[in-house]
Amino acid sequence: MFKTLAFLLAATTPHFGAPADPNLVKAWDRSIPPDGTGLPPGKGSVSEGLAIYTEKCVMCHGVNGVGKPADQLTGGVGSLATANPVKTVSSFWPYATTLFDYIRRAMPVTSPHSLSDHEAYALTAYILSIDGIVKKDAVLDAKSLPKVKMPNRDGFIDAYGATKR
Amino acid sequence: MTNKIAPSRRKFLTTALAGAGAAATVPLAAKADEYITPSMTVPGKAFTPYGMPSGHEDVKRLLRPPGISPGTGGSLSPIESLEGMITPSGLHFERHHNGVPDIDIKAHKFLIHGLVDKPLEFTIASLDRYPRISRMHFVECGGNSGANAGAPEPPQLTAGGIHGLISCSEWTGVKLGMLLDEAGVKPEGKWILAESADSAGMSRSIPLKEAHEQGILVLFQNGERIRPEQGYPLRLLMPGWEGNLNVKWLHRIKVTAGPTMTKDETSKYTQSLKNGKANQFNFIQPPKSIITKPSGMMTMNGPGYYEISGITWSGHGKIAKVEISFDGGSTWTDAEMPGPVFPQCVTRFRLPWEWDGKPLLLQSRATDEKGNVQPTRAVWKDRVSPVQFYQYNAIQTWQIGADNTVKNYYV
Secondary structure, eight states, X not given: OHHHHHHHHXXXXXXOOEEXXXXXXXXXXXXXXXXXXXXXXXXEEXXXXXXXXXXXXXXXXXXXXXXXXXXXXXXXXXXXXXXXXXXXXXXXXXXXXXXXXXXXXXXXXXXXTOSOHHHHHHHHHHHHHHTTSXXXXXXXXXXXXXXXXXXXXTOEEESSOGGGO | OHHHHHXXXXXXXXXXXXXXXXXXXXXXXXXXXXXXXXXXXXXXXXXXXXXXXXXXXXXXXXXXXXXXXXXSEEEEXXXXXXXXXXXXXXXXXXXXXXXXXXXXXXXXXXXXXXXXXXXXXXXXHHHTTSOOEEEEEEEEOTXXXXXXXXXXXXXXXXXXXXXXXXXXXXXXXXXXXXXXXXXXXXXXXXXXXXXXSSTTOOEEEEEHHHHHHHOEEEEEETTEEOOGGGTTTOEEEOTTBOGGGSOSSEXXXXXXXXXXXXXXXXXXXXXXXXXXXXXXXXXXXXXXXXXXXXXXXXXXXXXXXEEEEEEEEOTTSOEEEEEEESBSSSSOEEOBOOSOOOTTSOEEEEEEXXXXXXXXXXXXXXXXXXXXXXXXXXXXXXXXXXXXXXXXXXXXXXXXXXTSBEEEEOO
């Protein structure tokens, strides 16, 4: 009798989690991996992005994304192996999906989650257009965004080795 | 306040009595009275619901100028003023990406979803019903000690001002692996994404195997509910891993096939090398040791006896050895580690020392149980990009002068 009970106690875990509310999962699951899974409907153009940038971003990130007081977004492409590396979205970030993801979850810093998906696409397009990573007439959406090749796409080494498992 | 007023009042009363003639007639008693301190003669203060340090103490976190929002940036633990191995919860360093959120413990929800059989949601009340474990572990920001990595001239700061993004606590919580098992991870699930409920949406990817084996969902810090600055009401702890991975204000874990490549694991917290490439997923904090006594900005008391003391830790396991050099790294002497020595935990080292008053270069060098050794600054700098500052663990040098000064120094 005791033996059976001890076995049950050892083998069972509490299971106090409730089935996840699908609406909660949908609302929170906004992370976008490099293959673009989960990108929302909608689209945004470079010119629309410039207008939004001028209204909501330029005060921190500067004209053309030159930075100060917030991070420098543009420039520095090709500088990483020099004596004066300049790490920016353009020069360093390996995936365009990360830019969309971060804008949508954390920007602008005073009111995160205030931008629409449309605005996040447009801002991503505009920022990537400054150094010519996308063309001036580019429109980004769920299909085109993951296809953008960032200049430093192959600049990272998996130091831990877990991506190969 | 009463505490501060009482001594002067008492002194005044004593003097008044003495003036009235008591001292003149009984001089011995009056003289003895001078040695009776106010604390011996006045009833002490009443009980308090939550104790605070003495009003005579002024040990505080060092606040860095804020970044783009008031809560963006960090505050440093004053390690030069602390002892032992545990950091008081109110002095644990802070690193936030958009401030400390105010989260209602009753409303907070924690989600496990993605590549699982049964997506689950938990309240803190439901997590509180799980079996708990308690562990003592350090948390160190990946950017700790970066001041010495970047500045061409050694910045003249305190030990905490340079290296204060390290703290150590007793953490209590639930094993993440147990909850992942309850959700049932699908075979294609190889990574997790851990996400914060803060306004930066701080999120990091961690390999599933290690998250399952080592991850702790922390509910308590040093015996009480985890502090807001440390992730109240729920934090992920990956013992010994880079601070940024220990996601605070945790509200979501998504099981994924690969890393999500978030902002903080690509553009930040990667290690840029000289050839322009960057090492990514530098999960484990390398060994480090810092002599906190004596340390930068302190003043020596002239020649004579000192106890050298400091803190050491490694994300790879226990600290095996700390050595002290008095000559800038030419010769080394083993320091004492009286214990306890726990894995992925701050360990205190000590060494009695007689200073002859001559100038010298004081250093400590840690070796962990896996054989990892702290490098010199030159060796560390040699492999990385000039702008690289994450995971700087080079040997710290304090220059002690004949004028009793203690300065930060590059050998």
